[in-house]
Amino acid sequence: MADELDPKVSQRYQELRTEEPPRELDQVILAAAHRAADRAHAPLVAPAGRHRWYFAFGAVAVLVLAVAITVQLDRTQLDSEALTVASAPPVSEVRKEREGFSSEPGALADQAPAREVPAPETRKKSAPAAAPAKPQPAENALPPQAAEVARVDRLESRREQSLAAESPSAQPERKEQAPAAPAAEAPSNQEQGQDQSSAVAGSLLGSELQARGSREAAAAAAPPSQATARPQAKAQESQAIAAIAPPLGPEQLLERIAELRREGKHADADKALAEFRQRYPEYRISEQMLKKVERPK
Amino acid sequence: MLAYRGGDARAFETLYSRHRARLFRFVLRSIKVRALAEELYQEVWMRVIEARASYKPSARFTTWLYTIAHNRLVDHWRRGGLPLVSLDDHDAPSSTPDPAHHAEARETLARFAEALEKLPPAQREAFLLHEEAGLSVPEIAAATASNEEAAKSRLRYAMAKLKAALDDG
Numbered sequence: 001m002a003d004e005l006d007p008k009v010s011q012r013y014q015e016l017r018t019e020e021p022p023r024e025l026d027q028v029i030l031a032a033a034h035r036a037a038d039r040a041h042a043p044l045v046a047p048a049g050r051h052r053w054y055f056a057f058g059a060v061a062v063l064v065l066a067v068a069i070t071v072q073l074d075r076t077q078l079d080s081e082a083l084t085v086a087s088a089p090p091v092s093e094v095r096k097e098r099e100g101f102s103s104e105p106g107a108l109a110d111q112a113p114a115r116e117v118p119a120p121e122t123r124k125k126s127a128p129a130a131a132p133a134k135p136q137p138a139e140n141a142l143p144p145q146a147a148e149v150a151r152v153d154r155l156e157s158r159r160e161q162s163l164a165a166e167s168p169s170a171q172p173e174r175k176e177q178a179p180a181a182p183a184a185e186a187p188s189n190q191e192q193g194q195d196q197s198s199a200v201a202g203s204l205l206g207s208e209l210q211a212r213g214s215r216e217a218a219a220a221a222a223p224p225s226q227a228t229a230r231p232q233a234k235a236q237e238s239q240a241i242a243a244i245a246p247p248l249g250p251e252q253l254l255e256r257i258a259e260l261r262r263e264g265k266h267a268d269a270d271k272a273l274a275e276f277r278q279r280y281p282e283y284r285i286s287e288q289m290l291k292k293v294e295r296p297k
Numbered sequence: 298m299l300a301y302r303g304g305d306a307r308a309f310e311t312l313y314s315r316h317r318a319r320l321f322r323f324v325l326r327s328i329k330v331r332a333l334a335e336e337l338y339q340e341v342w343m344r345v346i347e348a349r350a351s352y353k354p355s356a357r358f359t360t361w362l363y364t365i366a367h368n369r370l371v372d373h374w375r376r377g378g379l380p381l382v383s384l385d386d387h388d389a390p391s392s393t394p395d396p397a398h399h400a401e402a403r404e405t406l407a408r409f410a411e412a413l414e415k416l417p418p419a420q421r422e423a424f425l426l427h428e429e430a431g432l433s434v435p436e437i438a439a440a441t442a443s444n445e446e447a448a449k450s451r452l453r454y455a456m457a458k459l460k461a462a463l464d465d466g
Contacts, residue, residue, distance in 0.1 A: 009459045012409060013428050021321040025335055029342045030310060036346045037306035 250280050258292035266295050298358045302349045313342070316362060323363070323429040326413065327370050327422065337373060341366045356439065363430045364440045367422065374418065405463075412462030416455050423448055424455035 253276055260269040273293055300308035320341065325334040344365050413421055426432045426440060438448035
């Protein structure tokens with residue numbers, strides 16, 4: 001730096017440094033600076049208010065959006081689940097069957113509370129799912145969508161129950177039964193009864209579920225509101241759907257009737273057998289099975 | 298500048314009084330027409346006022362100020378070339394009442410102005426930044442967006458040419 005500095009040049013230049021900006025220009029610039037400084041103060045108040053308003057508005061908007069998205073997701077998920085469930089058992093059929101059972105005095109519903117549930121953990125699992133499934137009048141009071149939810153819940157519970165009803169003790173009997181059935185006839189019956197079997201199983205267990213639902217409703221001092229019960233029910237639905245096996249075949253239904261007979265629930269067994277015959281008129285019941293499912297003389 | 302950014306108008310007054318004359322001369326000696334120099338000078342300060350929020354104290358305020366001035370000059374040069382101010386165009390107030398001294402000063406000023414006028418713009422700017430703003434070579438490089446070697450070289454050439462002009466006189 002020392003090389004390029006020349007004191008003589010600098011001194012000469014210093015002597016010539018006499019020019020200054022005009023006073024008017026100074027005033028213009030200083031006035032602009034003051035105005036800008038005043039403007040800098042003003043926003044400290046005004047934008048703060050605006051920002052508060054923005055924050056409140058933003059929070060409300062986010063909340064509304066979140067609720068709307070949740071509701072929308074709920075609806076779409078529910079629709080898809082309802083479609084999946086409805087494709088396996090015809091809902092209207094099951095409903096008809098259930099109404100038929102519940103309308104008659106002395107039906108399974110009256111005896112169901114005394115009956116033991118074979119798988120307690122399954123029952124515990126399906127309990128929250130059954131909670132929204134209120135008795136029939138309560139369901140009628142619900143809006144159509146909520147009623148549909150309750151119906152889906154009940155169907156899921158029934159499927160679960162019918163699966164749980166297949167106790168390990170019944171399996172060997174079924175194995176014995178299989179060869180006895182006509183080889184040519186069995187597949188056709190299987191195919192025919194595949195879509196009906198679940199409905200029959202549902203009707204067999206429908207009354208029990210109804211009774212259990214009423215028990216649980218009575219036990220719950222304050223029944224959960226629909227909004228809080230729905231997420232639980234949805235979680236249970238997904239679990240139940242995951243656990244659902246293919247629907248019961250006619251042989252399994254016969255096993256179930258035989259089980260009822262063994263338990264001494266002859267009225268239930270008679271009704272179920274009559275219903276079975278109505279549904280599977282062409283199905284030939286082996287003699288061995290007939291002894292098990294028919295009322296002993 | 299930080300105080301002014303925080304809304305203290307008096308801080309700007311202090312800054313302005315410290316830099317006004319030097320900056321004005323820097324602009325005036327870079328531009329031929331005084332009215333244009335005044336306009337440009339005002340623009341530089343307005344830019345300072347507008348850009349106060351983005352000011353970062355990473356460098357000296359002087360460097361930042363003359364960087365703005367350099368950019369405004371570059372814009373001006375791009376628009377219409379680089380006329381050097383003719384110092385004969387206005388009567389500079391002299392502190393020396395002696396007419397003989399005043400004449401000699403004017404003669405020196407004219408000679409110096411002629412030498413400055415002959416300098417290439419980059420060398421003249423480096424010289425003015427050094428003499429008026431008191432910037433060091435690294436600061437000149439920063440203000441003119443060039444490297445230190447280039448700034449040093451420009452300043453050395455400018456000094457040599459001006460010294461030669463003075464010696465000739």
